[in-house]
Amino acid sequence: AQTVTQSQPEMSVQEAETVTLSCTYDTSENNYYLFWYKQPPSRQMILVIRQEAYKQQNATENRFSVNFQKAAKSFSLKISDSQLGDTAMYFCAFKANAGGTSYGKLTFGQGTILTVHP
């Protein structure tokens, strides 16, 4: 079974500053995907960024980038030039690229509440 751990329940950052959210995971799979989702108070889960485990290059989407350390099973999210609209709960998630009864299953961490202050 896979587990995803987010050790920071809450984080805060000033507008325009940079913040890093941590995530570690545990799996015996070798082929998998990692995601960061954002959930604002509106409740909708929005995909921020994703990483394929077989790719060594870290994914980047505009102000969002990841630091993927496969051997350490670490997958942190860096948000640059933070904006007020980035305030939300952020979830790290894992999906194995395998079949079986858990096919398609996203395993989520407990989440980190990020507050961006003006």
Added chain:
Amino acid sequence: ETGVTQSPTHLIKTRGQQVTLRCSSQSGHNTVSWYQQALGQGPQFIFQYYREEENGRGNFPPRFSGLQFPNYSSELNVNALELDDSALYLCASSLGGGNQPQHFGDGTRLSIL
């Protein structure tokens, strides 16, 4: 392009009752997954449907069941409701179940009294 839509937005039920939640997948998506998110927690995978068949299930009892229709919309049914079933229920759709990202709806907030 129409996103994932869920209904109803909020629902209040009492213990022992049954409930049906509905989800319309994003246009072109043939796979639907359901998640339960308790307050302050991350979502937990309930099951996934692909082309009208369940092809993945999490650690939920049989009283949680589902359906997927030919138009790929889906229902989540929960029988014999318990207080612990109070949660936000999220539906996500994707094109296939592999590496395609899942797109989520706004969820249904279910409260059990």
